[in-house]
Amino acid sequence: MSNRNHAATAVSFQFVLIVAAVVAITGCALVIFGCAFEAQGQLDLLRASGPAALDTYLAHVGSHQLSFAALMVASVTGHGYAYGAFIQGIGLWLVFALAPLSVVLLTAARWFAVRDRSTSLRPAMAH
Template sequence: MSNRNSTAANVSLKFVLLVAAVLALTGCILVISGCAFEAQSQLDLLRASGPAAVDAYLAHVDSHQLPFAAFMLESITGHCYAYGAFLQGVGFWFVFVIAPLSAALLIAVNWLGARERNVNLRLRFAAAH
């Protein structure tokens, strides 16, 4: 493998890592924003209706605890009971599904492209002989 091909493979690996990192960072920001929105909503509820309303809200949310995968699914369909669940769920989708999936797809495209170049190179050498 020539130095030029090695550099191209390294650049594409850096690109894959950059894309995955940006998507994961976006997901983290969405999760943190969802937590902040949830806290702000609870504070608004406390100011408007008092501590009993916040306790009732938290008891209602706690009574509908879901496993993590179910939470991710329910959050994007709008069936979660917490105010900030949608943003948190979308953030978790970015971190745990979209970022790894995009990295895997980019690596597969890079691998298939390198394989195609190797096949074309072998065919050219075979035709020359």
């Protein structure tokens, strides 16, 4: 592999890592924002309706403990029981589904580009 092809591959790998990191960091920020939104919702409920309403809400949310995958699905289908479930779910989808998927797709695209470049150079060298 020539230095030019190696440099293009290295830049592409850096690009893959940057894209995945940006997606994962955005997802983490959404999860944190969803937690803050949940805390604010609970505080508003406590102020507006008192401790009994908050206890009832917490008991209702606690009775619907979902697995990790079920939480992700429930958050985007509108079946989340907590105030911040939708925002947290979108963040979880970004971190655990979209970031790995972007790595796979960008790595596959990089591999096909390098492969195409190397096969296009072979006939030129044969002459």
